[in-house]
Amino acid sequence: MGSIDGLTAEQKANLSSMGYAHTYMDMDGLNLTLLMAWPSDAEMRLDSQNALTEATELLRLLGIDGHAMLAKHVEPTPPKPPIVISRPPQTLVALSYLSTTRRFLAALPDSTDASLDILRSDIQSHLATTMTSANNDFSESEAIPSINEALVLVVKQGSRTAFAARSIRRHGRLSTILSNPKSPINEDNKPSLRDRLKAKLDALAPGFLPANKTTGAGRQVRHTGMFHSQEGGARAANKETVKKVAASNFLRLRGQALQGHMYLHESVCNANITPYNPLKAGHFLIAFHPHCGGMVIGEVITMYEKSTMHDWVSHIDNAGKPSYLYIMTYTGLTAKQFWLALLHDMLHVEVPDHFANPPNPHRLLPCIVYQQHLTQYLS
Incomplete structure (x- = not known):
């Protein structure tokens, strides 16, 4: 591609981008001189005979006689050229009618800027009365930047x-x-992450069961004779709790952001x-x-x-x-x-x-x- 200094910004990016390296192919093995040479009649005839021999052998393996199939082959008939109907001769009556139609169209008044402004204002006023405005109107605070x-x-x-x-x-x-x-998300009264994690951990904290209770899975008998439920490691439980809190927070924020767009679905x-x-x-x-x-x-x-x-x-x-x-x-x-x-x-x-x-x-x-x-x- 030449020197890197003579390339455009797009070519520089393509040259240095890792993600698009596999989209190029190596063409060093192509012989361009041989591709530009047109074969002679003898070479075309020899290639056709070799192709026929190879196709016949492949068909023979499938139980098909290639020579018999070619003998029964009927060339399709070429499509007939479309029939072009000549234009009928023009008469004086037809020419006079065309002239009258053109004069009628030319006599119609042209649309002026004032009439277009009136029509445009009528449509905009109708839209303003039929459509209700929303609070979160989409507006751009900055102009569209030029290409950099x-x-x-x-x-x-x-x-x-x-x-x-x-x-x-x-x-x-x-x-x-x-x-x-x-x-569109309002976070004024949002509880802190510490409060949400604490509430979630309090709800999932394992409790002590009385000594006469033997129900439950994964219980461990301590020296005190109390049954203690053990569901897993503390680190795994904390990670799972953080994931659940983040997921519930995401669902809450998504529902709040899309609450005003139920007209779509x-x-x-x-x-x-x-x-x-x-x-x-x-x-x-x-x-x-x-x-x-x-x-x-x-x-x-x-x-x-x-x-x-x-x-x-x-x-x-x-x-x-x-x-x-x-x-x-x-x-x-x-x-x-x-x-x-x-x-x-x-x-x-x-x-x-x-x-x-x-x-x-x-x-x-x-x-x-x-x-x-x-x-x-x-x-």
């Missing part, structure tokens, strides 16, 4: 395994979402990635926008798993399996924004920038970082 080659290079180099592991621990924390002032708060419901490219999911704040709906473009080579995967059946998810965000998830974005093409209404339609190409390579088109976010 240095930023593109940084994003591409982020596919390396060591950087991916660090970025998961950094961007995957719940504190990143909770620290955003536009987060009545079970939107219980959606999950399972082997029966895997996540694939082209599926839509709901995520929290890390830059602008607010819930957005987006399409999954591609996924990479947590492996040594950071390989691409076609689907995932566990939320902890992928290391990166590239999501193309479409629009905000409030009721007004969602339905207005769907009706944008039909009504031709001027809407704000964050109601823009999804772009036609999926700009994944190069990874151009637009705030509302391509967002690197871990769900």
Whole structure:
């Protein structure tokens, strides 16, 4: 590929990215001079005879006579060329009718800017009266940045395994979402982690049974003659308790964040990635926008798993399996924004920038970082 200084930012990233090294193939063994040489008639005839002999031997092993099959072969008839009907001669009556139609269309008044503004204002006023506004409107506080080659290079180099592991621990924390002032999750009256762990441990603490009680599993007779229930090691029990507390906290926060979006589906708060419901490219999911704040709906473009080579995967059946998810965000998830974005093409209404339609190409390579088109976010 030449000197590294003469490459673009995308080529530099491809050259130094570990995750895409297996997508290239070695072509040193190809003879380009031989490929450009056109075979002669004698060589074509010899190759055809060799191919016929080889195919005949293979068919003979299957019990099929190749020569008899060729003798019965009937070449298909080529399709007939389409019949082009010539245009009938024009008469004076037909020409005069066309001229009259053109004059009628030319006499119609043209649409002016004032009439279009009136029609646009009528549609917008009708939408304002029929659609109820939500509290967490999706709004961008910053303008869309221009393409930055240095930023593109940084994003591409982020596919390396060591950087991916660090970025998961950094961007995957719940504190990143909770620290955003536009987060839909309210944490004012949230109990502390210490209080929740203490309550959970108190509920799971083993108790002493009276001496006359012999029911229960895994009991151990002490010197005092008391029966003590023992379910496992203290470290394993504490780890399991922390997992259950974190899982219940996640379900509580997810239900609180998606409570106002039940118009999409009545079970939107219980959606999950399972082997029966895997996540694939082209599926839509709901995520929290890390830059602008607010819930957005987006399409999954591609996924990479947590492996040594950071390989691409076609689907995932566990939320902890992928290391990166590239999501193309479409629009905000409030009721007004969602339905207005769907009706944008039909009504031709001027809407704000964050109601823009999804772009036609999926700009994944190069990874151009637009705030509302391509967002690197871990769900």
